[in-house]
Amino acid sequence: MLFHDIAIICPDGQTREHMSVRVKNQLIESIEPATRSLEEVRVLDKDAYDGRGKLLIPGLVNNHSHVPMTLTRGYGEDLTLYDWLFTRIFPFEALLTEEDMYWGALLGIAEMLSGGTTSFTDMYMRIQGIFRAVTETGIKASLSNGLTGDASTDLEQTAWFKETEALIRDAAATGGQVIPNASLHAQYTSVPSLVTQLAEYNRDRKLRMHIHLSETEGEHEECKAKYGKTPSRYFADLGIFDTPTTAAHAIFIEGEDYDILRDKGVTLTHMPSSNLKIGSGLADVKSWRDHGIRVAVGTDGAGSNNNLDMIEEVTLGSFLAKGIHRDPLLFSTGELLTFATRNGALSQGREDTGLLEAGFKADLAVLDMSGLKFQPVFDYGTALFTNANASDVVLTMVDGKVLYKDGEFTTIDIEKVVWNAYRVRDEKLAALASK
Ligand SMILES: [Zn+2]
Numbered sequence: 111m112l113f114h115d116i117a118i119i120c121p122d123g124q125t126r127e128h129m130s131v132r133v134k135n136q137l138i139e140s141i142e143p144a145t146r147s148l149e150e151v152r153v154l155d156k157d158a159y160d161g162r163g164k165l166l167i168p169g170l171v172n173n174h175s176h177v178p179m180t181l182t183r184g185y186g187e188d189l190t191l192y193d194w195l196f197t198r199i200f201p202f203e204a205l206l207t208e209e210d211m212y213w214g215a216l217l218g219i220a221e222m223l224s225g226g227t228t229s230f231t232d233m234y235m236r237i238q239g240i241f242r243a244v245t246e247t248g249i250k251a252s253l254s255n256g257l258t259g260d261a262s263t264d265l266e267q268t269a270w271f272k273e274t275e276a277l278i279r280d281a282a283a284t285g286g287q288v289i290p291n292a293s294l295h296a297q298y299t300s301v302p303s304l305v306t307q308l309a310e311y312n313r314d315r316k317l318r319m320h321i322h323l324s325e326t327e328g329e330h331e332e333c334k335a336k337y338g339k340t341p342s343r344y345f346a347d348l349g350i351f352d353t354p355t356t357a358a359h360a361i362f363i364e365g366e367d368y369d370i371l372r373d374k375g376v377t378l379t380h381m382p383s384s385n386l387k388i389g390s391g392l393a394d395v396k397s398w399r400d401h402g403i404r405v406a407v408g409t410d411g412a413g414s415n416n417n418l419d420m421i422e423e424v425t426l427g428s429f430l431a432k433g434i435h436r437d438p439l440l441f442s443t444g445e446l447l448t449f450a451t452r453n454g455a456l457s458q459g460r461e462d463t464g465l466l467e468a469g470f471k472a473d474l475a476v477l478d479m480s481g482l483k484f485q486p487v488f489d490y491g492t493a494l495f496t497n498a499n500a501s502d503v504v505l506t507m508v509d510g511k512v513l514y515k516d517g518e519f520t521t522i523d524i525e526k527v528v529w530n531a532y533r534v535r536d537e538k539l540a541a542l543a544s545k
Pocket of ligand 1: 174175176322358410411
């Protein structure tokens with residue numbers, strides 16, 4: 111496939127217009143200035159893609175999600191976190207089957223593909239359903255089941271253990287499309303003896319780790335009161351960070367936490383919509399970056415966002431940083447794009463992904479900037495995280511395959527997915543009402 115006469119953001123963060131990007135097999139084959147007209151190019155390649163008025167970027171990596179939570183989108187708004195979880199989300203989730211997870215995941219994946227996301231890092235449960243949705247659609251994912259438990263928990267006897275072992279086996283046959291992760295839900299939903307068992311298992315299995323970290327002030331302070339250390343120190347001491355880790359939220363990290371997280375190579379995932387909506391607070395991404403910590407971006411589950419729009423998430427994060435620090439230079443377009451693409455890919459262990467460079471995986475997204483709100487365009491690159499959102503994406507490609515184009519999915523029957531999402535929702539609401 112040839113993207114002809116299109117604007118791109120180069121790895122150095124600069125926008126270059128009138129470029130020609132060729133994709134062959136699964137890879138970006140070449141990136142060079144477009145020197146001929148579309149008509150001339152189409153003599154040789156009748157399917158050459160008309161890139162005029164469009165911006166090509168590396169595919170976005172949603173580095174923290176609970177993808178089937180699309181099914182609970184909008185179920186219980188304007189509640190405290192505690193009431194939302196205990197009166198709505200947990201009872202609803204308890205009823206979800208593996209098949210329900212499949213439909214919820216398909217809906218989330220479709221939304222992500224339509225918004226330029228080519229890979230996501232997920233933590234949920236009954237993940238065989240999510241695995242099936244990922245492999246059928248062609249999106250990439252790092253999947254995990256968030257472990258919870260108490261002092262009586264023997265890791266090898268848990269449903270979590272069976273699911274994770276099955277995931278490792280199944281993922282091995284996907285050629286890297288699915289990467290199995292280990293996952294601990296959070297410090298406050300586990301105990302040290304369980305965390306130690308998990309860290310041992312993780313070192314043995316050489317998995318990447320995915321956790322929630324210091325999301326609320328309450329959990330952060332309770333950990334300090336109970337163990338005399340912050341959650342970051344607690345996890346480091348118990349060996350959780352001994353394999354590459356991605357940690358979500360990190361709003362309340364402090365003091366030596368920054369050095370621990372940097373030295374252990376932990377990636378922190380910023381999710382400003384969720385942080386704001388749940389009323390948790392604001393993460394200081396500038397401090398993360400200034401301490402040399404790798405920064406990535408995620409949407410969190412659809413219940414607490416309420417969409418899976420990565421472009422909106424990056425823009426909100428950038429605007430918040432500018433306002434909080436009274437510094438309009440936070441952050442450059444190149445830096446923001448790195449947070450949302452390359453850093454997420456590296457966090458997943460995908461060294462060959464997330465850069466617009468020959469030889470890298472052709473995980474790409476195209477935005478149409480011919481709409482009124484972009485006119486007149488001064489710079490396609492800087493328009494990305496100031497003025498665009500997911501609905502401006504017109505094409506998404508994973509491993510060189512077009513999975514979404516102009517409102518159509520090539521691997522998803524979207525009407526069937528939406529119908530099933532309503533069916534699952536109505537069945538669960540009826541079951542809850544009859545209790
Ligand atoms: Zn989360």
